[in-house]
Amino acid sequence: MKSLNMKKILIICMVAGLGLQSCSDREKVDRSLQEQSMLAVLFAQTSPEYAANNIQTYKMAAANIDKALKDKSWTAALEQKGNFDNKPTAIILDVDETVLDNSAFQARAIINGFSYPTGWIEWGNEANAPAVAGVKEFLNYADSKGVSIFYVTNRVAELKKATKDNIIKLGLPFDQSINPLMIKGENSWGSDKTSRRQLISEDYRIILMAGDQITDFISLEESAVSIQKRLELSNKYSEEWGTKWFMITNPMYGKWEGAIYNNVYPSSQDKAKQLRLQALDPK
Numbered sequence: 001m002k003s004l005n006m007k008k009i010l011i012i013c014m015v016a017g018l019g020l021q022s023c024s025d026r027e028k029v030d031r032s033l034q035e036q037s038m039l040a041v042l043f044a045q046t047s048p049e050y051a052a053n054n055i056q057t058y059k060m061a062a063a064n065i066d067k068a069l070k071d072k073s074w075t076a077a078l079e080q081k082g083n084f085d086n087k088p089t090a091i092i093l094d095v096d097e098t099v100l101d102n103s104a105f106q107a108r109a110i111i112n113g114f115s116y117p118t119g120w121i122e123w124g125n126e127a128n129a130p131a132v133a134g135v136k137e138f139l140n141y142a143d144s145k146g147v148s149i150f151y152v153t154n155r156v157a158e159l160k161k162a163t164k165d166n167i168i169k170l171g172l173p174f175d176q177s178i179n180p181l182m183i184k185g186e187n188s189w190g191s192d193k194t195s196r197r198q199l200i201s202e203d204y205r206i207i208l209m210a211g212d213q214i215t216d217f218i219s220l221e222e223s224a225v226s227i228q229k230r231l232e233l234s235n236k237y238s239e240e241w242g243t244k245w246f247m248i249t250n251p252m253y254g255k256w257e258g259a260i261y262n263n264v265y266p267s268s269q270d271k272a273k274q275l276r277l278q279a280l281d282p283k
Contacts, residue, residue, distance in 0.1 A: 034109070034110060034113070034115055035110060036273075036276070037106065037110065037252060037253075038110055040106075040251040040252045041103055041106045041107050041110065041252055043251055044101070044103040044106075044250075044251065044252060045103045045104075045107065050133075050249065051133040051134075052133075053249055054132055054133040054134045054135070054248055054249070055133050055134035056134075057134065057210075057246050057247070057248060058133075058134035058135055058137065058138035058210075058246070059134065059137075059138075060242060060246065061138055061208060061210060061246045062137070062138050062141045062142070064208060064243055064244070065091075065141065065142055065145055065147065065207065065208065066145075068089070068207035068208060068244075069089060069145060069147075069207070072085040072086070072205075073085065074205070074207055074244070075201075075205055075206055075207065075244075076091075076092075076206050076207055076208050076209050076240070076244035076245060077092075077197050077198075077200075077201050077206040077209065078197075078217075078218065079194060079197045079198040079201050080201040080205070080206055081201070084201070084205045085205070087203065087204050087205040088146075088148060088203075088204055088205070089146070089147045089148065089204060089205050089206075089207050090147060090148040090149070090150055090200060090204035090205070090206055090207070091142055091147055091148075091149055091150070091206070091207060091208040091209065091210070092150045092152050092197060092200060092206060092208075092209045092210075092216075093135075093139075093149070093150070093151055093152070093209070093210045093211065094151075094152060094153060094210065094211035094212060094213065094216045095151050095152075095153035095155060095163060095167075096153065096155065096212070097132065097212040097248060097250040097252070098132060098135070098210055098211050098212050098216070098248050099131065099132060099135050099139075099151060099167065099172065100129040100130075100131065100132065100163075100166060100167070101129055101130045101131065101132050102123070102129055103252065104123075104129070105119065105120065105123040105129075106252050106253075108123070116253075121156075121158060121159065124155065124159040124162050124163065125159065125162045126162075127162040127163070127165040127166040127169060128166065128169075129166055130170070131170045131172065132248060135172070136170065136171065136172060139172050139173050140172075140173065142173075142208075143173040147207065148175060148178055148180070148204060149173050149174075149175065149180055150178075150180050150181075150182060150200055151163075151167065151180055151181045151182065152182045152193050152196050152197070152200075152216075153181070153182070153183055153184065154183075154184040154191055154193070155183055155184060156183070156184060156185050157183050157184070157185035157186050158185075159183070160181060160183050160186075163181060163183070164181055167181070182196045182199075182200075191215075191220060192215070192219055192220035192221070193215065193216065193220075194219045194220070197209075207244070208244055208245075208246070209244065209245050209246070210245075210246040210247075210248060211246075211247065211248065212247065212248045212249070212250035212254065213250070213254050213255050214230070214233060214247075214255065215255060217237070217240070217245050218233070218237070223255060224255075224258075224263050225259070225263075226259065226262070227259045227260065227279065230255075230256070230259050260275055260276060260279045261275050
């Protein structure tokens, strides 16, 4: 198979009028950019530090559930308005890298030389992603306290059944009477999760939220700013972190990368590499 791929590369080079060296270099540049994520994926898959960080985050979250249940004025959602004191309680979690660990997909992409969205639907349909460390214990605790659990994800609607099957297979709470999986593409929902949080807040007091992206807590518009302004958001919402909002570390991908490119992904990989280097701060 490898020799067949090399033959294809040679043919492309000859048709394009390129020398073997220039074509080989082009392939190397494409691969080198992708492989910059290799250590991030290895960190997620092999380091006890990564797992421990997620476990401690979910333990902190569980400890705050009891506080939130006692305090009727407690809400974690910026979208929560009006009188919500007597509403039943709920928590909201993102799915990918918050509940389900997709690092195996990232590893496949590096090993086989492709990138998202190639292979993503196939991976999702396997419904075999493991749980993020600590999340099962946390969700079972919330469930035991009578708290409703909503999974708000930007997976496409095509993956709804497989995502549901994956969550249930892992033994995580999934109350089908409340339609707990709110997925992008349904009911005209786009990438911004604000409208879904608002919809949940109409019937529930949202006491806690967890995610791996800042857009799991605030609007897409507020987060689509420069690197410096995004960093300032962590201080703006300092009262929420660790009490009502819980961030799961994701070094593999995210909106933080888009900010490096001024929220416009470059058309060439050379340009992307250049912008990444420019974003490094050696001071």
